Amino acid sequence: MSANGDAGYTADEMMAVAASRRLADGTVCFVGIGLPSKAANLARRTHAPKCVLVYESGTIGAKPEHLPLSIGDGELAETADAVVSVPEIFAYWLQAGRIDVGFLGAAQIDRFGNLNSTVIGDYDHPTVRLPGAGGAPEIASSCGEVFVMLRQSPRAFVERLDFRTSVGYGEGRGSRERLGARGKGVTAVITDIGVLEPDVESCELTLTALQPGATAEQAIAATGWPLQVARELAVLEVPTGEELRALRGLKTTAEA
Amino acid sequence: MAEIVTLAEAVRELVSDGQVVALEGFTHLIPHAAGHELVRQGRRDLTLVRMTPDVVYDQLIGAGCARKLVFSWGGNPGVGSLHRLRDAIEHQWPAPLELEEHSHAGMAAAYAAGASGLPFGVLRGYAGTDLVEHTSIAWVDCPFTGERLAAVRALHPDVGIVHAQRADQQGNVQLWGIAGVQKEVVLASTRSIVTVEEIVPELEPKPGAVVIPGWAVSAVALAPHGAHPSYAHGYYDRDNAFYLAWDEISRERERFRAWLQQHVLETSDVDEYRASLAAEVAAV
Numbered sequence: 001m002s003a004n005g006d007a008g009y010t011a012d013e014m015m016a017v018a019a020s021r022r023l024a025d026g027t028v029c030f031v032g033i034g035l036p037s038k039a040a041n042l043a044r045r046t047h048a049p050k051c052v053l054v055y056e057s058g059t060i061g062a063k064p065e066h067l068p069l070s071i072g073d074g075e076l077a078e079t080a081d082a083v084v085s086v087p088e089i090f091a092y093w094l095q096a097g098r099i100d101v102g103f104l105g106a107a108q109i110d111r112f113g114n115l116n117s118t119v120i121g122d123y124d125h126p127t128v129r130l131p132g133a134g135g136a137p138e139i140a141s142s143c144g145e146v147f148v149m150l151r152q153s154p155r156a157f158v159e160r161l162d163f164r165t166s167v168g169y170g171e172g173r174g175s176r177e178r179l180g181a182r183g184k185g186v187t188a189v190i191t192d193i194g195v196l197e198p199d200v201e202s203c204e205l206t207l208t209a210l211q212p213g214a215t216a217e218q219a220i221a222a223t224g225w226p227l228q229v230a231r232e233l234a235v236l237e238v239p240t241g242e243e244l245r246a247l248r249g250l251k252t253t254a255e256a
Numbered sequence: 257m258a259e260i261v262t263l264a265e266a267v268r269e270l271v272s273d274g275q276v277v278a279l280e281g282f283t284h285l286i287p288h289a290a291g292h293e294l295v296r297q298g299r300r301d302l303t304l305v306r307m308t309p310d311v312v313y314d315q316l317i318g319a320g321c322a323r324k325l326v327f328s329w330g331g332n333p334g335v336g337s338l339h340r341l342r343d344a345i346e347h348q349w350p351a352p353l354e355l356e357e358h359s360h361a362g363m364a365a366a367y368a369a370g371a372s373g374l375p376f377g378v379l380r381g382y383a384g385t386d387l388v389e390h391t392s393i394a395w396v397d398c399p400f401t402g403e404r405l406a407a408v409r410a411l412h413p414d415v416g417i418v419h420a421q422r423a424d425q426q427g428n429v430q431l432w433g434i435a436g437v438q439k440e441v442v443l444a445s446t447r448s449i450v451t452v453e454e455i456v457p458e459l460e461p462k463p464g465a466v467v468i469p470g471w472a473v474s475a476v477a478l479a480p481h482g483a484h485p486s487y488a489h490g491y492y493d494r495d496n497a498f499y500l501a502w503d504e505i506s507r508e509r510e511r512f513r514a515w516l517q518q519h520v521l522e523t524s525d526v527d528e529y530r531a532s533l534a535a536e537v538a539a540v
Contacts, residue, residue: 033333033334056360057282057283057284057434057436058282058434058435058436059434068334069333069334069335069494069496069499070283070333070334070494070499071283071333072282072283072284072333072434072436073283073494074284074433074434074487074489074493074494076434077284077433077434077489083433083434083435083464084435085435085436085437085439085440085466086282086307086360086364086435086436086437087364087365087367087368087437087440090360090361090364090365090379091361091364091365091368091379094361095361095379095380095381118357118386118387123386123390126345126346127346128342128346129337129341129342129345129346131329131330131331131337131338132327132328132329132330132331132357133328133329133357133358133359133360133385133387134308134328134329134359134360135329135359135360135361136359137359137361137381137382137385137387138359138360138361138379138380138381141380141381141383142380163386164384164385164386165385165386165387166385167383167384167385170384175384179383179384180380180383180403180404181383181384182380252334
């Protein structure tokens with residue numbers, strides 16, 4: 001969907017740009033495939049050329065020309081500063097706390113940023129079997145902070161997860177500390193309507209920014225819990241020409 | 257010392273029905289040819305272990321080889337669902353599939369523990385997730401700091417199978433590029449099969465390469481292009497078009513069965529498999 005009709009960019013493009021802008025130069029980020037990979041590669045081509053891209057296949061400091069179709073594309077290894085084994089990437093680099101920002105997607109998210117990427121319905125008799133955890137649980141617990149990129153709808157933003165694959169803020173304030181999670185947790189949920197951030201007191205996800213043309217009512221309608229809205233609601237700056245050119249120049253390996 | 261044999265011989269001699277078998281390859285060097293040989297030889301009731309069950313496990317599961325799956329992420333990378341895996345879980349077709357489900361970090365730790373001969377691996381993970389109920393973990397207190405950590409039971413497959421770029425006549429194996437858990441699964445398994453792109457008289461040193469000594473491997477089999485549609489760094493690229501096409505091929509049971517019949521069951525090795533795929537492309 002487009003948040004604003006004929007703006008000259010799509011809501012997905014705004015999501016990628018919004019996430020990209022949050023990456024400071026030199027940030028070390030753990031990247032998956034899809035929108036996160038787009039956002040991080042966009043940052044590297046615009047304001048954050050020293051942004052370090054780490055893929056779970058063990059490629060550290062990858063500088064791909066094309067967006068990879070899989071996290072293990074050969075181009076990632078060829079352009080990386082270092083290629084390490086999978087046990088090493090998860091132990092020495094992720095769990096040791098060397099990653100600043102981790103990106104996650106999910107099928108479901110709840111008000112405390114907990115994520116489900118395992119199953120819709122009952123675990124033993126699922127309606128939809130999803131791929132499963134992969135790197136997500138330890139990305140969620142170990143990265144300095146986590147950005148979630150997810151299109152907003154009542155099916156995805158739910159009152160209750162069908163399965164908790166990764167922990168955001170657990171049951172709320174204090175949960176992460178009790179569980180021994182080291183990173184800050186989810187600091188931004190970037191959607192096709194706007195941005196949600198945890199409330200400083202309760203850790204509950206709160207609407208803090210809107211895509212240009214979107215409304216708080218839209219965000220509330222697309223959320224399965226009574227969404228809190230910040231008193232001062234920001235509006236994201238529209239993508240610049242440079243950002244859009246760089247973003248659209250990113251072709252996947254399959255398209256190249 | 258690794259015996260150098262044909263892939264068919266290696267599978268016949270080393271893999272039996274009901275065993276725990278791990279075919280590894282983290283997006284790179286995935287042993288597809290070995291997977292196809294398991295299908296051809298009709299192995300049944302296998303417990304299949306793999307961090308990232310993708311197309312090759314979709315084929316094995318759809319072909320009815322598996323009873324149980326131990327895994328951490330099951331999908332067609334960059335494309336979407338594995339339709340045969342989902343059909344097995346959601347509709348028990350062609351047979352029910354028991355699951356033991358990990359995170360990547362947990363499974364990597366379990367392989368490393370297995371390779372080390374330790375009973376469990378340790379990590380900061382799983383806390384607060386529902387995975388705890390569906391995996392093989394427990395909690396331990398650090399004897400030095402008191403910190404509570406997750407212990408994951410070591411993986412010890414009966415047979416570990418990987419693909420690599422090359423081996424020498426003594427069965428020493430050399431692989432490079434994304435190394436995944438290739439070394440760990442070979443060392444964690446009771447027996448192992450390594451398929452290779454080529455067998456050379458002598459292995460030239462290669463920066464960053466992983467070398468597995470032949471005396472730590474059970475069998476080496478020559479299988480050029482044996483990773484297709486995955487890739488072998490320095491030999492051939494990932495066949496991204498095949499991964500995209502698999503979404504359609506695997507969606508319906510009948511089309512999947514016809515594909516498996518034509519390209520796996522009616523071919524005898526990786527050369528014939530490749531020729532049958534090429535013939536189909538040429539006919540379109």
